Amino acid sequence: MNKHLIDPQSVQEAADILISGRVCAFPTETVYGLGADATNSDAVLSIYETKGRPRFNPLIVHCANLDMAESLAEFSPLAKRLAKAWPGPLTLVLPQKSGNKISDIVTAGLDTIAIRIPDHPLALDLIRAAGRPLAAPSANPSGRLSPTNAYQVRIGFGGRVPVLDGGPCEAGVESTILKVVGDSVVQLRAGALARDEAERMLGRRIEVAEHDAAIAAPGMLPSHYAPQATLRLNAEAPFADEAYLAFGPAPATDRPLLNLSPTARLHEAARNLFAMLHDLDAMGVGKIAVAPIPEEGLGEAINDRLQRAAAPRA
Ligand code: TXA
Ligand code: MG
Numbered sequence: 175m176n177k178h179l180i181d182p183q184s185v186q187e188a189a190d191i192l193i194s195g196r197v198c199a200f201p202t203e204t205v206y207g208l209g210a211d212a213t214n215s216d217a218v219l220s221i222y223e224t225k226g227r228p229r230f231n232p233l234i235v236h237c238a239n240l241d242m243a244e245s246l247a248e249f250s251p252l253a254k255r256l257a258k259a260w261p262g263p264l265t266l267v268l269p270q271k272s273g274n275k276i277s278d279i280v281t282a283g284l285d286t287i288a289i290r291i292p293d294h295p296l297a298l299d300l301i302r303a304a305g306r307p308l309a310a311p312s313a314n315p316s317g318r319l320s321p322t323n324a325y326q327v328r329i330g331f332g333g334r335v336p337v338l339d340g341g342p343c344e345a346g347v348e349s350t351i352l353k354v355v356g357d358s359v360v361q362l363r364a365g366a367l368a369r370d371e372a373e374r375m376l377g378r379r380i381e382v383a384e385h386d387a388a389i390a391a392p393g394m395l396p397s398h399y400a401p402q403a404t405l406r407l408n409a410e411a412p413f414a415d416e417a418y419l420a421f422g423p424a425p426a427t428d429r430p431l432l433n434l435s436p437t438a439r440l441h442e443a444a445r446n447l448f449a450m451l452h453d454l455d456a457m458g459v460g461k462i463a464v465a466p467i468p469e470e471g472l473g474e475a476i477n478d479r480l481q482r483a484a485a486p487r488a
Contacts (some may be wrong), residue, residue, distance in 0.1 A: 177389045179337050180334070180337065185299045188200065189300055189303035191302055195214050195217040196210075196217065197217065198336045199324070199331075199335050199338065200204065200340070201297060201338065201340030202236070202294045202310075203261075203262070203293040203294045203297075203342060204263045204292070204345045204347060204366050205320040205322055205345075205348055206312065206320075207236065207297075208221055208224060208312055209236070209309070210308065211304065211306055211309075212280050212306065213310035214271055214277065218279045219279060222279075224331065224335060225314070232281050234265050234309070234310060234311070234313050234349070235308070236292055236307060237290070238302045240257065240260070240300050242307060243260075244354050246287055247266075247274075248268060249268065249485055250268075252376070253266055253460060256375060260293075261298065262292075263290075263293065263345050263349040264352065265363075266288070267287070267351060267352070269286055270286060276307065280309045280326055288351065294340060296338060312372065313330070313337075314330050315330055319455075320347075320348060321448070322452075324339040324341075328352055343445070345366035345450065346446060347365055347472075347475045349363075349365045349367065350366060350367040351363040352380065358381070359376060359380050359381070360381045360382070360383050361381065368474065401454065403453045403455055403461055404461050405462050405464055405480065405484035407464055407481065407484050408464070409429060409465065410425065410466070412463040413463065413468050415461075417429055417432075417459035417462050418430070418464075419431075419433075419454065421434045421464075422437070422465065423438075429462070430459055440467075440470075440471050443467065447476055447479060447480075451483065464484075
């Protein structure tokens with residue numbers, strides 16, 4: 175049983191775990207991923223088992239470089255333009271290249287594949303050392319908050335999963351997912367790359383998929399990313415039985431309070447979001463009131479995660 179944190183010097187140790195067909199958590203610039211060899215179906219099944227993920231939903235395949243990515247998927251000129259965001263917090267859903275060695279369980283039998291090159295030196299070193307693409311969903315038990323540091327991964331899985339420790343994640347929310355098929359680009363999930371930035375790279379607008387679009391996957395379900403506490407959104411101040419998650423100047427209150435960004439910076443708020451929800455859960459508060467967050471830039475991803483966290487639980 176691997177109960178330990180793997181220090182950053184030991185990328186090879188983590189790679190050996192992955193090569194042997196076991197799961198290992200690793201840092202990315204967005205959130206920690208629960209990695210497995212994307213070409214090994216048994217290894218990929220261990221991801222679902224470990225997360226308690228109820229259904230086989232498609233996973234993101236993490237590559238070390240464009241050559242590796244291009245061996246797995248067909249890149250249209252549009253996709254190539256978006257791939258200039260790599261390494262970075264953008265996942266592209268593209269037509270699969272036939273004959274690639276990726277397990278069908280990774281792609282849930284679809285003819286598309288989700289790919290990204292993460293912008294984190296340890297993640298890139300790990301993929302190179304493993305010598306193969308890594309499938310990795312966020313490293314949290316299904317339906318819970320995504321982890322933004324190694325400690326949260328350990329707590330989440332009760333110490334049962336080895337974790338390559340890269341410190342806190344820079345972005346703090348998951349990657350933006352864009353599906354590129356033919357001449358169309360659709361945003362399936364708002365994330366750490368703001369939509370207007372991707373639109374600037376493309377030189378055109380990007381359509382947003384409906385919440386209840388055909389793609390059924392945990393990250394697209396109304397209730398996901400849930401803390402233990404219940405959430406009340408767009409609250410200017412907490413009620414007497416609530417903790418408060420502030421953004422910008424905080425109201426005077428004697429209730430427990432954390433501030434996503436005292437100076438109202440969206441990047442800082444995204445980085446702190448899951449960590450502060452984790453912290454409020456750890457403090458045992460049952461109800462959290464959350465300040466309004468502007469729906470611009472990274473605010474789109476932050477509000478998406480907050481709405482899912484606040485949605486009625488299944
Ligand atoms: O930042 C991230 O994206 C993190 C880090 C670890 O890279 N990963 C992550 O993975 O958030 P996960 O499994 O929590 O979310 C993957 C999402 C799912 O909602 C799934 O529906 C979507 O990617 N997805 C994967 N393959 C797809 C496909 N072929 N078509 C449509 N959606 C797909
Ligand atoms: Mg997730």
